[in-house]
Amino acid sequence: MKVQNVDYRSADAAEKFVESLRTTGFGVIRNHPISHELVEKIYAEWAEFFASADKLEWRFDPKTQDGLFPANVSETAKGHTARDLKEYYHIYPWGKIPDSLRANAMEYYRQAEAFAAELLSWVEAHSPADVAALYREPLSNMIKDSGQTLLRVLHYPPMTGSEEPGAVRAAAHEDINLLTVLPAANEPGLQVMDVNGEWMDVPCDPGQLVINVGDMLQEASDGYFPSTTHRVINPTGEGSSQSRLSLPLFLHPRPEVVLSEKHTADSYLKERLRELGVI
Numbered sequence: 001m002k003v004q005n006v007d008y009r010s011a012d013a014a015e016k017f018v019e020s021l022r023t024t025g026f027g028v029i030r031n032h033p034i035s036h037e038l039v040e041k042i043y044a045e046w047a048e049f050f051a052s053a054d055k056l057e058w059r060f061d062p063k064t065q066d067g068l069f070p071a072n073v074s075e076t077a078k079g080h081t082a083r084d085l086k087e088y089y090h091i092y093p094w095g096k097i098p099d100s101l102r103a104n105a106m107e108y109y110r111q112a113e114a115f116a117a118e119l120l121s122w123v124e125a126h127s128p129a130d131v132a133a134l135y136r137e138p139l140s141n142m143i144k145d146s147g148q149t150l151l152r153v154l155h156y157p158p159m160t161g162s163e164e165p166g167a168v169r170a171a172a173h174e175d176i177n178l179l180t181v182l183p184a185a186n187e188p189g190l191q192v193m194d195v196n197g198e199w200m201d202v203p204c205d206p207g208q209l210v211i212n213v214g215d216m217l218q219e220a221s222d223g224y225f226p227s228t229t230h231r232v233i234n235p236t237g238e239g240s241s242q243s244r245l246s247l248p249l250f251l252h253p254r255p256e257v258v259l260s261e262k263h264t265a266d267s268y269l270k271e272r273l274r275e276l277g278v279i
């Protein structure tokens with residue numbers, strides 16, 4: 001398995017990155033235009049939010065899915081029984097968000113979405129002709145003004161020792177969307193499964209972005225790009241007393257985008273959310 005760590009500024013960045021997505025389902029990019037300082041500011045201000053009692057006033061709306069998902073309603077990954085040990089907040093450009101947290105989150109959303117559109121154009125440009133012919137419209141167009149792209153702020157609380165047996169920070173799963181853009185978290189724990197079924201640690205070097213293929217790109221490319229299985233393992237030793245924050249951006253097409261003969265983006269998303277038990 002060859003996971004490329006790609007220098008965004010190098011001449012062959014697009015080609016190398018897409019090759020990495022094709023062979024491993026994920027890629028790592030350094031020297032990219034997204035500000036890590038901004039990411040760290042967001043981690044600091046959301047750590048305060050998750051520590052406050054007021055957070056429960058921001059509980060998610062089940063119809064629109066924006067807002068706080070407290071730990072007791074958190075996802076149960078497909079095929080698992082214990083809930084993940086996490087709480088998270090879903091940010092959409094039209095959704096609710098505390099005023100004091102809006103500016104940095106929306107600035108990050110804007111930067112990461114623009115960067116992601118460029119990555120999708122790389123994927124499109126380096127898809128073989130027979131695969132590109134399957135895309136019903138340019139991939140970067142699918143997410144344009146979709147309003148569905150989701151920024152998730154995740155908080156994994158310190159371990160207490162009284163967790164439900166078998167519960168982990170994030171059980172093995174695949175993402176639903178086209179691509180996920182993930183800046184380095186503040187603590188390690190993320191692992192991806194390689195082609196041999198072995199778990200590999202993803203380093204959390206500041207300034208590096210991890211991108212993984214989700215089920216919608218796998219569906220739209222008829223399996224050419226494999227959706228990556230990944231998880232977040234529980235910390236041991238000193239790490240157990242630390243919170244972990246992470247900030248994935250899930251790229252979602254407009255609901256009516258046709259992904260394949262079987263699915264539109266909307267029908268696919270609804271099917272998956274029902275399986276997760278969140279709608």
Ligand SMILES: O=C(O)CCC(=O)C(=O)O
Nearest residue numbers: 154170185190232246248
């Ligand atoms: O927290 C992480 O590093 C990954 C989170 C994740 O995989 C997800 O929320 O889908």
Ligand SMILES: [Fe+2]
Nearest residue numbers: 173174175230
């Ligand atoms: Fe994920």
